[in-house]
Amino acid sequence: MDTKYKQLIQQAIEIRSRAYAPYSQFQVGAALLTADGQTFCGCNVENGVLGLSLCAERVAMTRAITDGVRDFSAIAIAANPAATPCGSCRQFMIEFNPEITVIVVDADNCESVKVFQAAELLPDFFRLQK
Numbered sequence: 001m002d003t004k005y006k007q008l009i010q011q012a013i014e015i016r017s018r019a020y021a022p023y024s025q026f027q028v029g030a031a032l033l034t035a036d037g038q039t040f041c042g043c044n045v046e047n048g049v050l051g052l053s054l055c056a057e058r059v060a061m062t063r064a065i066t067d068g069v070r071d072f073s074a075i076a077i078a079a080n081p082a083a084t085p086c087g088s089c090r091q092f093m094i095e096f097n098p099e100i101t102v103i104v105v106d107a108d109n110c111e112s113v114k115v116f117q118a119a120e121l122l123p124d125f126f127r128l129q130k
Contacts, residue, residue, distance in 0.1 A: 001113065004074075005076065008031045008074060008075075009105050009113065011029075011031035011076070012041070012077060012078035012107075013110065014029065014041075015029040015030070015031065015042065015043050016028060016056075016078050017029075017043075018043045020043070020044070020046055021046050022046060023050070024046060026079065028043065028056040028057075028077065028078065029041065029056055029077070029078045029079075030043070030055075030075055031060065031075065032057075032060040032061055032063075032072055033072070033075070034069045035071035036071070038064070038069060040060045040064040040067070042058070042059025042063060043056045043059060045059065055088070055089050056077065057077060057085050057089040057092070060075065061092060061093070061096070071096075072096050072100050073097070074100060074102075074103060076103040076105060077104050078106075078107040079107055080108045082104050082106040082112060082114070084114075084116070085102065087122070093118040094125045097118065098117070098125065099118065100117070101115060101116075101117065102121060103115050
């Protein structure tokens with residue numbers, strides 16, 4: 001695996017410890033790599049009104065967007081057990097790059113890695129014409 005992806009995985013595993021998951025106890029960390037080499041990290045943040053909870057992937061992407069960056073190339077997602085992004089996160093990623101590399105890792109076994117393209121995870125995705 002590419003060194004930049006190994007570093008991304010490590011960052012996702014590390015940020016996972018900051019998750020606020022008092023309801024599910026399911027901590028998730030995400031590290032987003034932009035086309036210009038910047039990294040933005042995020043963790044899941046739950047809420048008693050579950051619909052208001054935020055996934056780690058969307059937290060990382062909105063941090064990048066807030067800083068004016070919208071060209072995403074890869075995202076590593078760490079959880080135990082490993083979990084692919086939810087449908088909302090898949091659609092959110094595709095809004096910015098249907099070909100973003102999605103790296104899914106088991107946080108307790110970083111050798112257990114699966115790699116996808118966002119469009120593979122959400123075939124026939126919705127997209128408005130820009």
